Amino acid sequence: MTLSETAPALSVLDLVPVRTGQTSAQAMTASMALAQRADELGLRRYWFAEHHNMPSVASTSPPVLIAAAAARTRGIRVGSGGVMLPNHAPLIVAEQFAALEAIAPGRIDLGIGRAPGSDPVITQLLRASGAAGEVERFPSHVQDIALMVRPSGATVQFTSGGEYTVRATPGASSAPEIWLLGSSDYSAQLAASLGLPYVFANHFAGHGLQRALDLYRSGFRAGETLAEPRTFLTANVVAAETADEAHARALPQLRMMARLRRNQPMIALETVEQAAQGLADAADAEEQTLIDGIRSSWFVGSGPDVRSELAAFAAQHGVDEIMISPVAGSYDAEPLDATPGRIRTLELLAR
Secondary structure, three states, rough: OOOOOOOEEEEEEOOOEEEOOOOOOHHHHHHHHHHHHHHOOOOOEEOOOOOOOOOOOOOOOOOHHHHHHHHHOOEEEEEEEEEEEHOOOOOHHHHHHHHHHHHOOEEEEEEEEEEOOOOOHHHHHHHOOOOOHHHHHHHHHHHHHHHOOOOOOOOEEOOOOOOOOOOOOOOOEEEEEEEEEEEHHHHHHHHHOOOEEEEEOOOHHHOHHHHHHHHHHHHOOEEEEEEEEOOOEEEEEEOOOHHHHHHHHHHHHHHHHHHOOOOOOOOEEHHHHHHHHHHHHOOOOHHHHHHHHHHHOOOOEEEEHHHHHHHHHHHHHHOOOEEEEEEOOOOOOOOOOHHHHHHHHHHHHHH
């Protein structure tokens, strides 16, 4: 089973979801199996997000997860979607991804974002050592990383005279591909000015996609590694044998997003049965309205319907790739160390 030549290429964004009663170990086992299946199906890339201190998300450390996925796959590109750069020292990021590139040459993507990926308390803890990058220096830190991961390295100029060469790894033969990620005009314009590939976070931003793409494409200036604008789309997706099953499997994540929008405490992801019962018990008109609004921008339905909708979405925005976040929930009886709904989503779309 391989991707259709006429369909947009498919990639995966994984937050490593954690459901009720599931351990982090079980959630990661399930995600590694999903990465392996994506590789078998011929998908283009598999990215891990960076989020912290969330009961329903185990993707706290993209480099660790990327290394694990790279070891279990053969052809698919693996990377970050993304590393939240203000949380980390640029040299550390460069060293981590140069090492990953040495482990899996030609298969590593370094997606970089500017958001903290958590709440203010966690942000302070992440930056407690003082080594993380300041948000206002984000553009220069992106450029520093791009230089340090190159085989030739970067040259530090001292005000008193002299130079010092910095290489992220001593004998690099290739470099990871750097992508700039964002959900604002700022990130689109910065990617354009630096000549970097760019991805708008459509799967959670909810608005501003076309404006961001227009700003990026119209302002793009060719760089050393990219001659023309390069971008793709992200989307929350659930595909199943029937539309009814797809909508049932989408409900746990929809309720989680509604909780987030209402600033309610986060919990582990509900099962399909828990989500349906919780929605029925609450009889909350505001929650239902939020869920309906969120679902309207998702792609939820049978395999053929979702494939068709994704192809139209790609054509509308002039891209040849869509990165899906497969947000299908699990039923009570399904194994804790597997996510059959997410795997089936990939299988149905890759036909």
